[in-house]
Amino acid sequence: MSEHHHDHDHDHDHEKTVKPMVDEITEFEVLEIALRELCIEKGIFTAEQHRIYTEFAEQIGPTPGAKLVAKAWLDPEFKKLALTDPIEACLQVGVDWLNPTGSGTISDFHALQILEDSPTVHHVIVCCLCSCYPRPLLGNSPEWYRSPNYRRRIVRWPRPVLAEFGLEIPDNVEVRIEDSNQKHRFMVMPIRPEGTEGWSEDQLAEIVTRDCMIGVALPKPGVTTNVKTKTIPAIRPVGS
């Protein structure tokens, strides 16, 4: 880092008073820019490929996953498809797993399984090796999902960890952890909660939060946000 990043406890005040506030480029940014320029100059990839992938990456998020769950709750035939041929079912909520390259994304592969919760089994997903996650369907994983804290503990102390998310699973329900450590990607299909009789697909989709599809929360009428909302801010956030 540049000089004003020294981690001496004493120089914080010193910096503020003496140094001008300069928004200096970070080592991370310099390296990414340098590599991208060299790759394009050498024809390793084209600026057009980079643009196409950026467009793809900027639009992914949990909306298609929520729509898929809501649709499955309302349509038993679609639910059957979602459980037996999830990649095909995803097309109906606007997700083509072969996008954006014709081979799919590079890191998410082309093998999806939807884990259906039942009155006797509750599923939770994790990748103890890093951050495997169904990006095309749910967007990027949250920071905590990638953290050693979650990865170390959820496989070994699942019920205490779920309790930290405010979720207590009764002892007569099996907690089944799905460690997605290879090419399969997983998403949880929770049980449709009571109090949603007569709801439309859009209404239902609103309560299927990202956390519900990871398995650290259950859908509940009136709850449309994730459990943990405290956010580490970015210095220069996407699109700023």
Next chain:
Amino acid sequence: MTTASHREQKLALISRLKASYPELPEWTSGDMISSDRFWAYMKCPQDQGGQLSAAEPFLEKEEEQWELMTYILCEVLGWGGVWVSEERRRIADVEIGLSVYFGLPYYFRWLWAATKTLVEKEYISWGELTDRLVEVQDRYAGGLNGQLPKAQPKFEGDGSNVKRNRWVADSLGKGDPGMYSGQAGPAKYNVGDRVKVRDLPALLYTRTPEYVRGAEGVISRVSYESPAPEDEAWGREGDRPEWFYIVRFKQVDLWDSYHGPESDSLQTEIPERWLQASA
């Protein structure tokens, strides 16, 4: 500017970064290293499951522009046939070493893996990289003035002679692992079979978590055919695919100290080479 005093400060900071057992000297001889310690040092840092950890708050994070751009860079390098994603995982999540694994941000590991692979596979030289780092740093010497930094390639190169792997063409329209379908022969295990995970001396790389090695479980799904990640991680081509299985374990079989209900379970996916039949 680097002065003698600044150099000393930098070295003092570096001296405090430790990556070894505190009870052992920094520079050991073989007689100090038990087998368990040897494998602790050799363990892939990526495999975090089951390690001891205190509860900490679960946080969201706003994404930095460079983080999104890094993700895209790595994916587009795959699209360009420079690597398969398992090579990135080997470099970013294992070869990076424990101190950087924990010490620097998640996406820096991706960025470092891209850098290393581009140099190691001779797409760019160390000199070209270093000159460009200096150039970009100088371009923004006066600060960013509220703007995001921009890539400014001098021209678009002709990529026709760039060396590319077979993955791009072979996976087109099929995806991965669909591209390997029908190549592994019959699957050795069926759903319901009891299996034991082998405890192999996994040097360099593996995706079979430590916490299931030696444990018994039941085949819950015959997944797909694919080369094993331990081979894919090196960008090898032409290895025979093998069957992968989702294996279900009872938590009480995985952990001596599991206090939850007997019915709690864990599933994970394992290639055939790591499994053996169990009575």
